[in-house]
Amino acid sequence: MTDDVASHYGGDGDLSNAIADSLRRAGKDMDRLTTADLATVDEFHIRARKATLEVARSLNLAPTSRVLDIGSGLGGPARTLAETVGCHVTGIDITQAFCDAATTLSGWLGLSDRVDFRQGDATSLPFDDAMFDAAMTIHVTMNIVAKDKVFAEARRVLKPGGRFVAYDVLQGEGGDVQYPVPWAREPSISHLATPDEMKALLTDAGFRILEVEDSTEEGQRWFAEIAGHLAKSTPAVTFQAFLGNDFPAMAGNQVINLRDRRIRTVTYVCEA
Numbered sequence: 510m511t512d513d514v515a516s517h518y519g520g521d522g523d524l525s526n527a528i529a530d531s532l533r534r535a536g537k538d539m540d541r542l543t544t545a546d547l548a549t550v551d552e553f554h555i556r557a558r559k560a561t562l563e564v565a566r567s568l569n570l571a572p573t574s575r576v577l578d579i580g581s582g583l584g585g586p587a588r589t590l591a592e593t594v595g596c597h598v599t600g601i602d603i604t605q606a607f608c609d610a611a612t613t614l615s616g617w618l619g620l621s622d623r624v625d626f627r628q629g630d631a632t633s634l635p636f637d638d639a640m641f642d643a644a645m646t647i648h649v650t651m652n653i654v655a656k657d658k659v660f661a662e663a664r665r666v667l668k669p670g671g672r673f674v675a676y677d678v679l680q681g682e683g684g685d686v687q688y689p690v691p692w693a694r695e696p697s698i699s700h701l702a703t704p705d706e707m708k709a710l711l712t713d714a715g716f717r718i719l720e721v722e723d724s725t726e727e728g729q730r731w732f733a734e735i736a737g738h739l740a741k742s743t744p745a746v747t748f749q750a751f752l753g754n755d756f757p758a759m760a761g762n763q764v765i766n767l768r769d770r771r772i773r774t775v776t777y778v779c780e781a
């Protein structure tokens with residue numbers, strides 16, 4: 510199952526080279542890249558950097574915080590926290606190609622000293638108990654059956670009182686998901702929890718839920734804004750760099766899935 514997930518995301522070849530080629534073709538100076546230049550490819554979730562900044566606020570961070578990002582992808586969310594708060598973020602992800610690219614992209618932005626990435630499984634974290642002040646997971650558990658293990662592991666590696674924020678895609682009340690979607694080309698690697706299941710899973714793992722925020726409608730508005738931007742100009746690089754030619758269909762289905770409430774996006778702010 511985890512191999513299927515990694516090959517869904519992994520793409521072919523060296524991802525950071527493919528991203529660099531796209532950026533150069535768009536006339537970007539690789540010595541003067543900014544977080545904004547990468548945000549269209551490295552914040553791989555609905556509402557992108559805006560959502561990450563909301564998660565950051567809910568995590569109650571200080572520059573001295575040690576933060577864990579579970580399912581860190583290309584490292585955009587980790588770098589956003591490191592850059593805006595000054596804290597240290599460790600990312601873990603099942604997809605080796607993403608971990609490698611996350612490390613390279615962090616070097617381009619001069620953030621290598623504040624982030625690190627390693628390959629691993631969210632259901633069995635390679636960290637000691639109570640190592641982190643805060644943890645987050647953004648659009649990850651929809652690929653994982655054993656969400657109970659993910660949340661138990663997040664709880665274990667957090668210091669008592671530490672914040673955990675899960676921002677996820679959930680099963681909505683509007684029917685089955687229309688595929689392909691960015692996290693799955695077909696249903697075998699898609700495992701969406703309902704909002705009620707999510708609450709029970711987090712509570713059973715020992716978290717106190719402090720806040721629940723449904724951003725489904727905001728997600729719809731965000732997609733409409735993106736469509737408006739795309740009508741005027743094409744970004745230097747997009748998720749197509751690793752999702753390939755399926756990406757336009759995936760994005761189209763996200764709009765339909767949100768509109769029909771086949772999916773919902775919800776953020777859970779929790780305390781260990």
Ligand SMILES: C[S@@+](CC[C@H](N)C(=O)[O-])C[C@H]1O[C@@H](n2cnc3c(N)ncnc32)[C@H](O)[C@@H]1O
Nearest residue numbers: 552553554580581582602603604630631647649
């Ligand atoms: C949609 S991406 C989100 C990446 C990142 N959180 C972001 O928002 O930019 C989902 C990520 O979850 C990772 N993932 C899926 N199953 C995982 C598992 N069992 N353990 C760790 N990472 C996993 C994938 O490799 C992928 O990078």
